[in-house]
Amino acid sequence: MRRHAFAGAAAVLLLAAASASAEEPPLRTAVDGTFAPHAMPSLSGGYEGFNIDLANEIAKRLHRRITIDAAQYSGLLPALQAGTYDFIAAPTTVTKERAENLLFTEGYLNTDFQFLIKKGAPKVEKLEDLKGKVVAVNKGSAYDSWARDLEPKIGWKVESFGTQTDAVQAVLAGRADANVAGNTAIAWAAKNNPQLELSYYYSTGLVWAAPLRKDSTELRKQLENAIECMKLDATIAKMHKRWFGIDPQPGSAAVTVFPGYGVPNMQGYDPTEHTPKCD
Structure with a gap:
């Protein structure tokens, strides 16, 4: 009986170890912590704002933990390219110049x-x-x-x-x-x-979207799926109302699911059709 008990305990430990090893590492991202109301110091400690909520909700829907750093905006994109971050949660305007060097999700705000x-x-x-x-x-x-x-x-x-x-x-x-x-x-x-x-x-x-490195095509699909589901269930619209005090305009990026992956008419856009998979 004791041997069976030890064998059972060992099996549980092995399963736990396998589960822990299979767990994906936290997503790493960053914001400009002074760019209110998108990210700003919270009276209770840490940071709060529209883009803090956005990043946390994306991680929740991907079933991953997330670490959010705060730094000056001028250093965020170089840090992304250096591999410090997986994507940037700070509001980032999609321009032709940036699209030459980065991948972008679809826009989430005009x-x-x-x-x-x-x-x-x-x-x-x-x-x-x-x-x-x-x-x-x-x-x-x-x-x-x-x-x-x-x-x-x-x-x-x-x-x-x-x-x-x-x-x-x-x-x-x-x-x-x-x-x-x-x-x-x-x-x-x-x-x-x-x-x-x-x-x-x-x-x-123009729109704001989440930038990633050029080699992060799979992660872009995951982020975009989460963002599209947040549009479809009005999560982004509710965040818009909370932080900006107004509802998003009909047809705006906050409520519109765009075709393909990325920002249409920008380099890096992938026109592959897909249907968001929402829980």
């Missing part, structure tokens, strides 16, 4: 640009109204490269800051005349800083 100015400052009704002005941007972001590309044409001066919070503070302190970033981040900054107000809105037609 991203338009918006300017933030001090309350009472001259209104900005067109980009040319900022000629001779200082525009603050988050270093390494899509807004940084966009503003710099337009610098010769518009005649503004671009100042880059390590975080979006620092770029907003530059406007508050009078070191910059305006800050340009994604419309959600700008709306959050205006809501939480009564001295600031929303200004010129620039529609881009």
Whole structure:
């Protein structure tokens, strides 16, 4: 009897060991922890925000643990390429330049640009109204490269800051005349800083998506399946309402499942038809 008991215990241990060895390692990702309301310090410790919820929900649906680091955005994509992370959870605008070097999931939010100015400052009704002005941007972001590309044409001066919070503070302190970033981040900054107000809105037609390395085609399919299921069951719509205070627009990336894998008309897009497999 004792021999049978030991044999049974040994079998249980072997099964447990096999299960542990088969468990996939945690997903590794990162955010800019100052880019409210997408990722920001929580009063209870750690970080919270739309993209924190998004990353955690993706991991939950993939039945994997996840580690989320916070760092300056300018270092996130190089760290991804170096193998530090599996994907980037920070809002990342899909551009043709980035698509040449990275894979992307389909878009989960539309991203338009918006300017933030001090309350009472001259209104900005067109980009040319900022000629001779200082525009603050988050270093390494899509807004940084966009503003710099337009610098010769518009005649503004671009100042880059390590975080979006620092770029907003530059406007508050009078070191910059305006800050340009994604419309959600700008709306959050205006809501939480009564001295600031929303200004010129620039529609881009671009989306935010999760970037991965070029060799991560299988992981992209897994992430995309989770994102599509979150659209179909309105999880992303609920997160949108919670963090941005409004429902997503019908037909927007937050509620639309796109065909194929990735962002249509961008390098790396895979048109293979598929049906999301949702629990």
